[in-house]
Amino acid sequence: MIYSILIIITILIIIHATFLMIFNFIINPYEPSFFAKIFPYQFIHNLLFSKSKLKDSYFSIRVDINSSKENVKKHNQGVLELIKIANRYSIPITFSVVADFLPALSDEAIKMIDEGDHEVISHGLNHDDITEQNQLTPIKKSKELLENKFDQKIVGFIGSRGKHDSNTLKAAKKSGIKFISSGYLSQLRYWSFPYPFKKKDVWLLGGSIKSDYQLYEEENITPEEAISIWKEAIDFRSKRGWYTQLEYHNISTSEEKLKALEELFEYVQEKENLKPITQSELIKEVG
Numbered sequence: 267m268i269y270s271i272l273i274i275i276t277i278l279i280i281i282h283a284t285f286l287m288i289f290n291f292i293i294n295p296y297e298p299s300f301f302a303k304i305f306p307y308q309f310i311h312n313l314l315f316s317k318s319k320l321k322d323s324y325f326s327i328r329v330d331i332n333s334s335k336e337n338v339k340k341h342n343q344g345v346l347e348l349i350k351i352a353n354r355y356s357i358p359i360t361f362s363v364v365a366d367f368l369p370a371l372s373d374e375a376i377k378m379i380d381e382g383d384h385e386v387i388s389h390g391l392n393h394d395d396i397t398e399q400n401q402l403t404p405i406k407k408s409k410e411l412l413e414n415k416f417d418q419k420i421v422g423f424i425g426s427r428g429k430h431d432s433n434t435l436k437a438a439k440k441s442g443i444k445f446i447s448s449g450y451l452s453q454l455r456y457w458s459f460p461y462p463f464k465k466k467d468v469w470l471l472g473g474s475i476k477s478d479y480q481l482y483e484e485e486n487i488t489p490e491e492a493i494s495i496w497k498e499a500i501d502f503r504s505k506r507g508w509y510t511q512l513e514y515h516n517i518s519t520s521e522e523k524l525k526a527l528e529e530l531f532e533y534v535q536e537k538e539n540l541k542p543i544t545q546s547e548l549i550k551e552v553g
């Protein structure tokens with residue numbers, strides 16, 4: 267008995283190891299999440315069986331206007347510059363906004379977001395961990411506050427530091443939120459997935475490449491290096507018809523970082539078979 271169990275376990279380990287080799291060296295996806303590297307089945311499932319395979323390759327950028335009321339005020343001018351650059355290259359931006367910080371955002375910024383092809387999603391009522399709150403109230407309330415200020419329906423949500431759990435999905439659904447935007451988070455197993463997917467009737471986007479925060483703050487690299495990393499990741503994903511999401515922050519609006527972003531926007535705009543899109547439009551394409 268014990269021998270047959272040992273034999274079965276050995277066979278399973280060999281099969282798993284073979285799978286890992288095929289996934290990591292032959293399929294060789296570009297920087298998959300750590301979870302996908304050691305347990306690639308969910309990634310492969312998304313790749314093979316996604317009902318939401320896209321007609322084209324899409325690129326979306328989510329700009330988080332957040333961290334604190336002071337920072338929203340301090341970086342307001344940077345946000346205005348960022349929108350001007352995006353408009354020049356016809357790149358629609360998905361802005362995630364903390365409802366309690368709305369008074370710190372200038373009327374000019376609100377007007378420019380509304381007048382362009384940009385969209386707003388909720389980043390919660392405050393910037394505290396959503397999973398530690400009664401989730402329905404802050405999600406619903408923030409959606410209402412944002413809808414009162416912006417001339418659009420709010421259908422997306424992203425928790426503080428990207429955190430969410432199954433209660434977030436339930437609260438999102440009850441509030442009329444259709445998707446949870448995700449970001450480059452090491453604890454998030456699906457951030458590198460090829461396509462958005464649905465869980466409990468709510469879309470989870472995945473598709474992320476390294477964010478400005480990851481590159482500038484954690485890896486301490488220059489805007490020039492960041493550009494080449496982003497271009498390489500976008501190339502890899504778009505060639506395969508995968509979705510790409512870049513997460514960006516209003517605090518990365520220094521002149522040289524904005525210049526780098528402008529170069530990236532130009533690259534995206536000129537790239538064939540790559541369509542810049544807002545996240546709610548993307549959900550319409552896959553839904």
Ligand SMILES: [Zn+2]
Binds near residue numbers: 426
């Ligand atoms: Zn945030």
